[in-house]
Amino acid sequence: MANISMTEVPLICHPLSLIGGIESISVTITHGARGEITLTYRVSGETDALEIPGQSKPGRIDDLWKITCFEMFIGNFEDENYLEYNFSPSGQWAAYRFASYRAEMNNLETAAPDIMFEQSVNALALTATVPLPDAWRERDLRAGLSAVIATKSGNNSYWAAAHPPGKPDFHHKDCFAVQLEARSAA
Numbered sequence: 001m002a003n004i005s006m007t008e009v010p011l012i013c014h015p016l017s018l019i020g021g022i023e024s025i026s027v028t029i030t031h032g033a034r035g036e037i038t039l040t041y042r043v044s045g046e047t048d049a050l051e052i053p054g055q056s057k058p059g060r061i062d063d064l065w066k067i068t069c070f071e072m073f074i075g076n077f078e079d080e081n082y083l084e085y086n087f088s089p090s091g092q093w094a095a096y097r098f099a100s101y102r103a104e105m106n107n108l109e110t111a112a113p114d115i116m117f118e119q120s121v122n123a124l125a126l127t128a129t130v131p132l133p134d135a136w137r138e139r140d141l142r143a144g145l146s147a148v149i150a151t152k153s154g155n156n157s158y159w160a161a162a163h164p165p166g167k168p169d170f171h172h173k174d175c176f177a178v179q180l181e182a183r184s185a186a
Contacts, residue, residue, distance in 0.1 A: 006030045014168045017157035021046030025159050027145045031180050035137030038129040041070045051150040053090040061092045073144035087128040089117040144175035
């Protein structure tokens, strides 16, 4: 029998952000038997008012967070290192490894995630599947699920499963609010 778990998580707009016509954002996170994670971000609201990057050649690129982008931060319970993944509706992506809070950032050597994006008048969905590094596959993990939503009027809103006090900061451990149990061998 496959060892798969699925969780639906609502994202909350940061109190210092303008919602910008968004009614809700939720994420379905599936932790598969082989250690892969599939995330489906669903945004409902006035999606025609959003600044959505056009389809590009898929590949690794920095600074995706400056425009509409979906993110996952993932860490464990034993130490302070963590991973950051960014997914763009353009098909571009980024992945980083940190030794501790915003320290010693390096590109994470990983296979490209599989990213699919769909948009309609009142909704959009981005699905990304990422293989976790081997050393992370059998650990209890905490995930921070987040989104930066840019509008055509130039405003950004910051959404996460949980926010720390103060300005938006997805790297803060308070944002790592979703627990993922270790996948045992099948």
